[in-house]
């Protein structure tokens with residue numbers, strides 16, 4: 556498992572998707588796996604169907620990015636988490652800006668959802684994954700590599716090219732975040 560590479564992107568929505576570049580990436584690397592954190596309020600139904608591919612994993616990242624999720628009750632959180640299951644979303648959640656509440660953790664545990672946060676913002680639910688918040692760079696750990704970026708990064712394509720070069724050299728074993736989540 557030394558060669559595994561976890562790729563994830565934040566803030567996917569319709570119009571902030573670079574989708575043609577991702578389709579090309581997937582053609583070049585048939586085993587590719589990418590986890591996307593999706594802002595659902597800016598996505599049409601057709602778009603949500605288009606982005607669900609064998610190499611893409613879709614995870615709810617709230618419906619907007621300005622703060623509404625911080626005030627959800629446990630029940631509201633559960634409703635939001637379940638709403639996009641019909642589009643093949645994973646049982647996962649990333650609160651925008653890692654602004655978590657106990658209601659989120661409770662809802663995730665009750666529905667058996669995992670969370671994704673940063674090591675600098677610990678979570679208090681059972682299943683989780685920590686991504687180091689460094690945009691557009693491959694991070695090297697003892698037994699895996701991780702790449703993380705925002706879709707709105709102005710150097711998106713340049714960073715993607717570097718990532719592809721890395722993949723060509725290393726020939727990694729791609730992993731979705733759902734395949735590496737930890738339990739506490």
Ligand SMILES: [Zn+2]
Nearest residue numbers: 565566651652
């Ligand atoms: Zn975000």
